[in-house]
Amino acid sequence: MRRCEICGKGALTGNSIARRGMAKKKGGVGKKITGITRRRFYPNLQRVKARFPNGTVRRIQACASCLQAGKVTKAISTKLVA
Secondary structure, eight states: OOSOTTTOOOOEEEEEEEEESOOGGGTSSOOEEEEEEEEEEOOOEEEEEEEOTTSOEEEEEEEHHHHHHTOSOBOOOTTTOO
């Protein structure tokens, strides 16, 4: 579901680290890790109507980096043409 249909970019996993205490450079004894929780980093997906080389138009999910790079040709909206 959460995957770019152009480049295949999907969710990545990582850690959310909870810390407490005062940093050493601020005069404390240092930060301590109190908990590590798994988390996911999702791509910035946008639903956009795209035109394909064979002339078909359909709604796809594309990441923002593909849209900025010009890898997606947007279809002209029929609402604007009147």
